[in-house]
Amino acid sequence: MTTLVHLLVLLVVSGTMLYRRGALMTTLVANAIALVICSVVFEPSYVAWGLFIVAALVLLPTPLRKNLISKPVLSIFRRVLPPMTSTEREALEAGDVWWDGELFQGNPNWQTLLSYPKPTLSEEExxxxxxxxxxxxxxxxxxxxxxxxxxxxxxxxxxxxxxxxxxxxxxxxxxxxxxxxxxxxxxxxxxxxxxxxxxxxxxxxxxxxxxxxxxxxxxxxxxxxxxxxxxxGEEIPCFALTAPKAGSDAGAIPDTGIICQGTYEGKEVLGIRLNWNKRYITLAPVATVLGLAFKLYDPDKLLGDKVDYGITCALIPTDHPGVEVGRRHLPMGMAFMNGPTTGKDVFIPLDWIIGGKEYAGQGWRMLVECLSAGRGISLPALGTATAQVAYRMTGAYARVRKQFKTHIGAFEGIEEAMARIAGKTYQLEAMRQMTAASIDLGVKPAVVTAIAKYHMTELGRAVVTDAMDVHAGRGVIMGPENYLAHGFVSQPIAITVEGANILTRNLMIFGQGAVRCHPFVFDEMQAAANTDKVKGLTDFDQLLFKHIGYAASNFVRTLMLGLTAGRLANAPTSGETKRHFEQLSRFSAALALVADVSMMLLGGDLKRRERLSARLGDVLSNLYMASTALKYYHDQGCPASDLPYVRWCVRNALYECQKAFSQFFANMPNSFVAWLMKLVVLPFGNKVRKPNDKLDHLLVAAMMKDHELRDRVTAQVYLGAEDQPLAKMEAAFKAVLAAADADRKLGKAMRKGQMQEVEGPQTYEDVLQRALQAGVIDSAEAELLRKAEALRDEVIQVDSFARGHFTVSALDKSGKSHSQAA
Missing domain, CATH: 1.10.540.10 (Acyl-CoA dehydrogenase/oxidase, N-terminal domain)
Structure with missing residues (x-):
């Protein structure tokens, strides 16, 4: 009995210290004190003391630990470590770890999140x-x-x-x-x-x-x-990276530059002879200065001892001899300048390398470091804009458009799609602000911006697809009045560039996050690669046991938070959002545990098991998205109107986390480990539910009202003058809202037969006159209804064109496009 008490005390003390992420020495001291107290109160347990001493000998940094444990583990680690190209290493090292690190490591400090400055434009901006x-x-x-x-x-x-x-x-x-x-x-x-x-x-x-x-x-x-x-604007720039045989695999670009002597401005100078063939280059047809990525070689060693320098970037005027620009691609749904550029045996001076000759071979690092920040701004902004237009116009259209004598937003099938539009648009604006603000903090968050690029473009695509479904024929007929079609058709363009979305989800988010966001893995890789074997082993030994303690802590935290549905987690607020923070902490701890187990179990194979790593990336992404919704809500001063939107975003994110974990466990190669992990992460099964119908209704109701939340979530939508399609729909929406009470009176009177029945066809004006005669409405209400009906009739129309309006100007008589004919 005494031994059992001692062991239970050790278990409780160790578990508590692990849950609280106590340091190794602190944990050992706490256990020693607990054993001393137990020995005094009861009697010493030699079993418990023996276990403690063995644990101390193993865990304390001694030569015994280093040689018996760390050295064999390091040998195994080096064997299973996946091979890494120089471009992969540079991509991994690019950018910074930010809030993603907190989420990945299982114990996010939510107060840190809320303390980030509120994103604000300057007066000039x-x-x-x-x-x-x-x-x-x-x-x-x-x-x-x-x-x-x-x-x-x-x-x-x-x-x-x-x-x-x-x-x-x-x-x-x-x-x-x-x-x-x-x-x-x-x-x-x-x-x-x-x-x-x-x-x-x-x-x-x-x-x-x-x-x-x-x-x-x-x-x-x-x-x-x-x-x-x-x-x-005297120079129009473009940057040429993508080649026909090197898209997402930019490290495989075939374009070359050979260092050699050549003539420039009548003088013999050291320079580069370039050959390239690029495509999909935005602004290339009108560019005056071309940024070019190529592989640089120095076969005669004119620059130094190296032959293969690797990817290099240079800046070249497009009027330089041999540079070919001007031809165009035609991206669907848009008409921005985009096209190919080629060059054959183009000689440039060496100092046209961006940064000078000292940056020869540094091009890939330069590109990925800039891309790690840039991909979080532009393409996410496109997805946000598409969604904001869809949110504002779909809410208005659903209130204006009537079917079966009621506005279509009242139908539950329509409401289901509109709720997705509402929740995802709120999510997009929250992500846009927080991600851009992180860059303004001086951070280059590589994983966060990859999350933003992938999910914000996909969310934009999903929102506009739902909006098209609600608009039906109003959305599919192309013309000047159609405010959805171009966004719908062009959204796939954002999906494919700056890292195609399939690549981003399956390889980048977790692949980079697992290494960069983990507190020890990248350093362990560096220690394993250290050519100084003594120092490498010493560093690895220290990291390994910190890693073991971290993994044990994650196991305890995941189990306890799973059993209590996150209620043991710290939260920075009270009220409803308190539960949101607690639940997110629970899944954050689970991600940290499962990521460690999967990396240990699969090793280098995890890199090739893309669908498994993508699901863990989905967990990290949804934790980030929920974080941005909570941050945005608190930055706005916690308005009550936002609570249904925040609730929807967090519930949806938690549901997606649960789904990703379930799919991960269902596809793990080791079924026993999968069963055990699922038992720890989801001890009571899949209990997280998607946003329900009642919550959906609250979101949609806000879409169809004229109030501050609607204006704030779509603040960047350009409505234009009163003759523009968005402004006309907005005017109709407000007119219908102004006439809503009178419309209800009219409808009620018609249903109850309070107006004189008239045979034959009746215009809307006839109905109004009968309502006036019956005293159902007064003249002011009739005018409101008249205006609303006129505007309603105008905005539900679609474009039509005279016969012969369109000509086949892009085809020649042979039926070939100009580019084919050329």
Whole structure:
């Protein structure tokens, strides 16, 4: 009995210390004190003391531990460590760990999340959004851009150059705007609500491209020459990375540069002879300066002792001899300038390498470091804009459009789709703000921005698909009045670029997160690769036992939080959101445990088991998305109107986490470990439920009311003048709301037969006259109804064109496109 008491005490003390992430020495001391007290109160237990002494000998840093445990483990670790290319290593090392690290490690400090500054535009940035961005939105006509001109108008091109849209990220000292990432995101979001073509044209020079690369790596001479010209719009930049045989596998680009002697401006200089064939390059057809990624070789060792330098970036004027630009691709649903560029035996001076010759071979690192931040701004802004237009217009349309004598938003089938639109749009705005704000904090969160790029483009696609279903025929007939079609058709473009979404989900989010966000794995890999075997073993020994303690802590935390549905977790708030924080902590601990077990069980095979790693990436992604919804809610001052939206976002995220874990366990190669993990993570089974019908109803009701939440969630939507399609739908929506009480009176009277029956067809005006005669409504109410009906009738119409309006201008008489004929 005494031994059992001692063992139970050791179990409780060890479990408590592990749950609280106590240090090793602290845990050992606490157990020793507990054993001493038990020995005094009862009598000593030699079994318990023996176990404690053995544990101390194993766990304390001694030569015995190093040689008997760490050395064999290091040998195994080196064998199972997956091979890593230089491009993979540079991609892993790019960017920073941010809030994703807290979520991945199983014990997020929620107070840290809430203490991040609220994302806010400066007065200058807000003025630019309210004035210059509004004006550019007014100038562009998206239907003409896509279906007629296949380009921005000359007026739009001139204005975006003159107003500084192309130099938003360039510091003021070079003549740029020096705007924040949040401002960049906000401008692109507003432009995309009007024209995705205009948004892409603006976002590319401010995203991954020459300006950003010059800012971070350019020589003083390169910065002084190019940045002021880029800021003024005198230079139009593009950046060429993708090749026909190297898309997502950018490290396989076949484009080459050979260091050699050549002639430039009449002088013999050391330079590079380039050959390239690139495609999908945005702005290439109109670019005046070309950023180019290629593999650099020095077979004659003119630059140094190396032959193969690797990927390098250079900046080349497009009027330089041999540079070919001008031909176009035609991205579906948009008409932004995008096309191929080629060059054959093009000689450039060595100092055209971005950063100078010292940066020869550093191109891939430069690109992934910039991309780790940039992918969290532009493409997520497109997804957000598409969703915000869909949210605002679908809510209005569902209130305006009637079927079976009631507005279609009242039908539960419609409501189901609208609830998804509402919840996902709120989620998108929350993610947009928090992700952009992280970059403004000076962080380059590689995993967070990969999450944002993948999920925000996918959410945008899902939202506009639901909106199209609700609009039905109103959404599928193309024309100037259709405010959904271009977003619907063009959304797949954002899905495919800056890392195709399939690649991003299956390889990047967890693949990079598991290494970078884990507190020990990357350092263990570095120790294993250390050529100094003594130091490598010493470092690995220390890391290994910290890792063991971390894994044991995650096991205890996951079990206890699973058994209590997260109620043991710390939360920074009280009220309803307290449970949200607790549940997220529970799944965060589970992710930390399952990630460790899967890496130990599968080793290098986890890299190839993409569907397994993708599911763990889904858990991390949904934890991040729920975090952003909670952060946004608290940043807004915790308004009661937002609570249903926050509840929907968190419930949906928790449900997706549970689903991802269940699918992971169902497909683990070791069925016993899978069973054990599921028992620890989900001890009571799949108890998390999706948002229910009642919650869906609350979200949709807010979509169809004119109030602050609706305006805030869609704040960047450009409505335009009263003759524009979004403004007309908005006017009809407000007119219908203003006439709602009178409409209810009219409907009730008609159902109860309070109005004189008249045979034959009746116009709406006839009905109003009968209602006036019967005293059902007064003249003011009749006028409200008359106005609402007129606007309703206008906005439910679809575009039509005269016969012969369209001509086959893009085809020649042989039926081939111009590009084929050429």
């Amino acid at each position: 807000q003025a630019f959004v309210d004035n210059e961005t509004e004006e550019l939105c007014r100038i562009v006509n998206d239907f003409n851009i896509v279906h007629k001109d296949r380009d921005l108008s000359p007026e739009a091109w001139e204005y975006l150059k003159k107003a500084g849209f192309l130099g938003m990220i360039i510091p003021k000292e070079y003549g740029g705007k020096g705007f924040s990432a949040l401002a960049h995101s906000t401008v692109v979001t507003k432009l995309a609500s009007r024209s995705c073509t205009a948004a892409v044209t603006v976002m590319v020079p401010n995203s991954l491209g020459p300006a950003e690369l010059l800012l971070h790596y350019g020589t003083k001479e390169q910065k002084d020459h190019y940045l002021p010209r880029l800021a003024r």
